[in-house]
Amino acid sequence: LFWRSSWCAGNMAEDPVNVNEYQELARQALPKMYYDFYAGGAEDQHTLKENMEAFRRITFRPRILRDVSKINLSTTILGYNVSAPIMIAPTAFHKLAHPEGEVATARAAAASNVIMILSYVSMCTVEEVASSCNAIRFFQIYVYKRRDVTAQLVQRAERSGYKAIVLTVDVPRLGRREPDIKNKMIAPQLKNFEGLLATQVVSDEGSNLQAFAASTIDASLSWKDIGWLRSITKLPILIKGVLTHEDAIKAVEAGAAGIVVSNHGARQLDYSPATISVLEEVVHAVKGKVPVFVDGGVRRGTDVFKALALGAQAVLIGRPVVYGLAVKGETGVRRVTEMLKDELELTMALSGCPTLKDITRGHVITDPERL
Numbered sequence: 001l002f003w004r005s006s007w008c009a010g011n012m013a014e015d016p017v018n019v020n021e022y023q024e025l026a027r028q029a030l031p032k033m034y035y036d037f038y039a040g041g042a043e044d045q046h047t048l049k050e051n052m053e054a055f056r057r058i059t060f061r062p063r064i065l066r067d068v069s070k071i072n073l074s075t076t077i078l079g080y081n082v083s084a085p086i087m088i089a090p091t092a093f094h095k096l097a098h099p100e101g102e103v104a105t106a107r108a109a110a111a112s113n114v115i116m117i118l119s120y121v122s123m124c125t126v127e128e129v130a131s132s133c134n135a136i137r138f139f140q141i142y143v144y145k146r147r148d149v150t151a152q153l154v155q156r157a158e159r160s161g162y163k164a165i166v167l168t169v170d171v172p173r174l175g176r177r178e179p180d181i182k183n184k185m186i187a188p189q190l191k192n193f194e195g196l197l198a199t200q201v202v203s204d205e206g207s208n209l210q211a212f213a214a215s216t217i218d219a220s221l222s223w224k225d226i227g228w229l230r231s232i233t234k235l236p237i238l239i240k241g242v243l244t245h246e247d248a249i250k251a252v253e254a255g256a257a258g259i260v261v262s263n264h265g266a267r268q269l270d271y272s273p274a275t276i277s278v279l280e281e282v283v284h285a286v287k288g289k290v291p292v293f294v295d296g297g298v299r300r301g302t303d304v305f306k307a308l309a310l311g312a313q314a315v316l317i318g319r320p321v322v323y324g325l326a327v328k329g330e331t332g333v334r335r336v337t338e339m340l341k342d343e344l345e346l347t348m349a350l351s352g353c354p355t356l357k358d359i360t361r362g363h364v365i366t367d368p369e370r371l
Ligand code: FNR
Pocket: 037, 038, 039, 051, 089, 090, 091, 092, 119, 120, 121, 140, 168, 240, 262, 263, 264, 265, 266, 267, 295, 296, 297, 298, 316, 317, 318, 319, 320, 322
């Protein structure tokens, strides 16, 4: 691994004041190959732009004179008390952003009291992350052709006190991420994989990411396999990667304890819809049977508010966390999380919502043709 010597944004006179400024500082701090890996999306990157643009098309119907002298952001997620309806999405390879990797991210999650979802393709082990702090942690998995590897990891996560399994279902194959192909981005060594190092997988396409996914992930996975997963763990299972009401209903029937509306940060199927534009469809289908979460393009507290108004119980943030990590390690992740919390708090105050329960569909305007 190599990275630039300073993790601090020395050339920016002032501290970043929003997530987008963290992105710019991360771009300056990281080697191009790694920045592109984090920031990029699939093919034309249409969905990448849309994830954010669709939030911008939603406006507010703020209410007035509602006593907003005290604002309470706290909530419970799967029964766990957290400081805000914001979770850290699973993202791969945190040591490419900072030498402390996922441990730094987990410590920031603990300090901010938000849930961290550890990626299956992490560079710190499930045990290292677990013993580093008391963050509430979920563990994200893919189901591998080697079911025994998946089962072992799930059991290790369960033994190490992870509270839920997040099954990501939108990667039967890896999306075509052209910046990674151009940069010949090589997947680094993965400590969680006994006997299987990503770096051993070679590809004639330059990057080995696609070949790595193709050689490991089980593309034959189907609904019946959720039963297998449930049989090997007592932990609740969230299904991540739902974009339609049909699949939302199937996920509930299959026993999911929650649903994450996600297009994988626009890294898989380009021209998938912006996640915020299909959230309501999923929420209506699920009828409150399980919580619905959403990720993709959340960069502002106003985005979090919009997602809650459209029925999400919480949002996940992916790239903002990695940018914070790249700029200032644990402190950067904490700042990013706290910034979004502060922005959400202000949005609630200015919209007349002292608690999360006060946020309703009536607080936002969407144009159904364009959303
Ligand atoms: C991801 N995402 C992801 N998802 C997952 O289930 N397992 C993983 O290992 C990864 N890895 C990963 C790496 C990077 C660099 C990114 C940007 C994303 C998807 C992630 O969990 C989440 O769905 C998106 O990142 C949400 O979109 P935003 O917040 O990045 O716009």
